[in-house]
Amino acid sequence: MKLGIATVSISGNLGEKIDAIARAGFDGIEIFEQDFIADAAGPAEVRRRVEDAGLEIMLFQPFRDFEGLPKDLRARAFDRAEHKFDLMEQLGCDLVLVCSSVHPEALGGIDRAADDFAELGERAAKRGIRIGYEALAWGRHVNDHRDAWEIVRRADHPNVGLILDSFHTLARKIDPETIRRIPGDRIFFVQLADAPLIEMDLLYWSRHFRNMPGEGDLAVLDFMSAVMATGYTGPASLEIFNDQFRGGSPRTIAADGYRSLVALADDVKTRAPETVQPLPDIPPRAKATGTAFIEFASQQDEADALEALLRSLGFAEIGKHITKKLTLWRQGDIRIVVNRETTGHAGATWNARGTSVCDIGLAVTDADGAVERARKLGSEPFRQPLGPGELDIPAIRGLGGSVLHFIDEDSGLARVWDVEFTTNAAPHEGALLHSVDHIAQTMSYDEMLSWSLFYRTLFQMDRAPMVDVIDPDGLVRSQALADPEGRLRVTLNGAETHRTLAGSFLEETFGASVQHIALATDDIFATAQRLSGLGFAPLEMPANYYDDLSARFALSDELLAKLKAANILYDEDAAGQLFQLYSSTFAGGMFFEIVERQGGYQGYGAPNAPFRIAAQKRRMRHKAVPRR
Numbered sequence: 120m121k122l123g124i125a126t127v128s129i130s131g132n133l134g135e136k137i138d139a140i141a142r143a144g145f146d147g148i149e150i151f152e153q154d155f156i157a158d159a160a161g162p163a164e165v166r167r168r169v170e171d172a173g174l175e176i177m178l179f180q181p182f183r184d185f186e187g188l189p190k191d192l193r194a195r196a197f198d199r200a201e202h203k204f205d206l207m208e209q210l211g212c213d214l215v216l217v218c219s220s221v222h223p224e225a226l227g228g229i230d231r232a233a234d235d236f237a238e239l240g241e242r243a244a245k246r247g248i249r250i251g252y253e254a255l256a257w258g259r260h261v262n263d264h265r266d267a268w269e270i271v272r273r274a275d276h277p278n279v280g281l282i283l284d285s286f287h288t289l290a291r292k293i294d295p296e297t298i299r300r301i302p303g304d305r306i307f308f309v310q311l312a313d314a315p316l317i318e319m320d321l322l323y324w325s326r327h328f329r330n331m332p333g334e335g336d337l338a339v340l341d342f343m344s345a346v347m348a349t350g351y352t353g354p355a356s357l358e359i360f361n362d363q364f365r366g367g368s369p370r371t372i373a374a375d376g377y378r379s380l381v382a383l384a385d386d387v388k389t390r391a392p393e394t395v396q397p398l399p400d401i402p403p404r405a406k407a408t409g410t411a412f413i414e415f416a417s418q419q420d421e422a423d424a425l426e427a428l429l430r431s432l433g434f435a436e437i438g439k440h441i442t443k444k445l446t447l448w449r450q451g452d453i454r455i456v457v458n459r460e461t462t463g464h465a466g467a468t469w470n471a472r473g474t475s476v477c478d479i480g481l482a483v484t485d486a487d488g489a490v491e492r493a494r495k496l497g498s499e500p501f502r503q504p505l506g507p508g509e510l511d512i513p514a515i516r517g518l519g520g521s522v523l524h525f526i527d528e529d530s531g532l533a534r535v536w537d538v539e540f541t542t543n544a545a546p547h548e549g550a551l552l553h554s555v556d557h558i559a560q561t562m563s564y565d566e567m568l569s570w571s572l573f574y575r576t577l578f579q580m581d582r583a584p585m586v587d588v589i590d591p592d593g594l595v596r597s598q599a600l601a602d603p604e605g606r607l608r609v610t611l612n613g614a615e616t617h618r619t620l621a622g623s624f625l626e627e628t629f630g631a632s633v634q635h636i637a638l639a640t641d642d643i644f645a646t647a648q649r650l651s652g653l654g655f656a657p658l659e660m661p662a663n664y665y666d667d668l669s670a671r672f673a674l675s676d677e678l679l680a681k682l683k684a685a686n687i688l689y690d691e692d693a694a695g696q697l698f699q700l701y702s703s704t705f706a707g708g709m710f711f712e713i714v715e716r717q718g719g720y721q722g723y724g725a726p727n728a729p730f731r732i733a734a735q736k737r738r739m740r741h742k743a744v745p746r747r
């Protein structure tokens with residue numbers, strides 16, 4: 120299946136759009152008329168540019184307010200069409216999208232519209248052009264693909280076909296299964312867009328809030344599965360009107376679009392393997408079984424301070440790398456690597472961002488499959504020259520300069536610790552922390568969709584509803600992603616201003632992404648006791664917080680006193696309880712969290728976040744970060 124995207128979906132001028140679209144891997148574009156008119160290059164020049172980029176012009180759009188017009192207006196509409204046919208010839212494009220009329224003088228009537236299209240088809244045929252008719256959700260008389268199809272059917276001309284757009288069908292809650300009764304060869308083109316479910320005017324929703332399939336809440340997979348069941352063999356093309364994307368980076372948006380389309384095509388294939396059209400052959404979504412390691416890039420005093428903090432959290436340095444300046448810290452199943460190399464990826468990360476997480480290792484069931492899938496979705500494989508004795512662990516570049524390694528049992532890569540590290544000491548119980556509960560990434564609000572698409576197209580992960588976190592200096596939006604068994608959990612925090620704790624972290628670290636790491640214990644009170652013996656200084660929570668807890672929850676006085684004494688935060692949901700304990704911030708606003716989940720609690724303590732953030736900000740203002 121050929122993959123396309125409308126130029127309207129990407130920011131920049133036409134040249135920048137074409138460049139970004141080609142780089143992302145698409146086969147072709149829909150030229151949005153405005154993008155062409157605004158450009159200085161004439162049609163022949165644009166055609167050459169598109170061809171030089173290795174793309175084709177799949178569609179010219181939109182041609183508006185054509186059908187159902189009374190006499191004079193009707194004649195003028197045909198003249199306008201001929202004018203566009205001339206242009207299309209020069210562009211080398213043979214398919215035009217006619218969207219259903221919103222003209223105040225347009226008359227209804229299926230047969231009237233069908234007659235108009237039969238005549239337009241006749242004129243188009245003389246020029247080797249095909250006409251595709253699309254029902255806009257807000258069309259004056261035609262706003263349902265079933266009516267558009269009836270018009271196309273009655274026009275009964277080989278050069279007149281239907282164009283389907285997932286937004287118009289799904290936004291009006293029209294059952295996409297109705298598409299299955301349309302013959303595939305009468306569908307000339309398919310446009311895809313998702314959107315978040317928000318109650319608003321259809322036109323406004325469509326022009327400002329569309330997003331990539333998988334980023335929103337519409338049943339785009341049901342829609343596309345129905346399309347493919349018709350035997351449709353044309354392209355799948357994104358048409359995304361989105362305010363944020365218009366202002367975003369052309370390359371990022373194009374890459375997100377490509378990722379989303381490939382993942383959608385793969386999902387269609389998984390659901391209906393008998394589909395006629397060849398769909399991409401890619402490994403299934405990776406199954407993550409946990410976090411294998413977290414690697415920090417750091418140097419000198421900052422690295423010493425980080426290691427002191429790790430020690431105060433109960434970690435032991437259990438090994439050193441055989442050739443590189445890496446120390447391995449361990450507690451339970453948690454492995455943290457401190458990388459003091461001045462070259463390579465860690466060195467570059469340190470130079471750009473200071474102490475920060477430069478690499479995350481994920482345990483997966485099939486490491487090579489995970490890399491292959493990521494590559495097919497447009498990610499770059501990551502490689503560094505291997506030193507003597509080092510294993511080639513499959514890795515990819517994530518977003519924003521991050522690196523993800525994949526480790527699996529089958530390929531023996533889980534042995535990397537024995538092979539590449541000398542052992543100094545046996546792991547010990549430390550503070551009873553046993554695994555990584557979740558990784559919290561901070562980003563600007565505009566980047567949240569990219570990250571959630573990245574994770575959800577690569578791994579089996581579901582989204583929790585977006586929550587608003589109130590920072591004293593602004594709002595941070597938080598979106599949690601987790602695999603069905605809760606073995607890989609990531610929270611994405613989108614900052615809108617640099618004055619929030621999340622925003623100032625981005626500013627201080629020049630866009631690092633991991634801001635905090637949550638470590639799990641099965642007995643937070645025992646952990647707190649051990650931590651206090653290790654000199655760990657927990658974030659202090661105010662008495663107001665505990666007063667309020669006693670009002671919100673039916674807690675015994677004894678439990679409340681224990682929580683307060685240890686600065687432990689508490690939350691409940693229908694399934695269970697959550698206990699949290701925080702470190703103070705270090706290195707530009709990073710921190711550790713300790714959590715105990717009881718009885719299947721699924722959240723992340725969002726109700727506590729405003730109080731935790733306020734406490735962290737108080738501490739940052741009044742105390743220097745303790746370094747030992």
Ligand SMILES: O=C(O)c1ccc(O)c(O)c1
Binds near residue numbers: 255325
């Ligand atoms: O918003 C519009 O006008 C518009 C134009 C062309 C399309 O294909 C579409 O889906 C919407």
Ligand SMILES: [Mg+2]
Binds near residue numbers: 253284310358
């Ligand atoms: Mg459309």
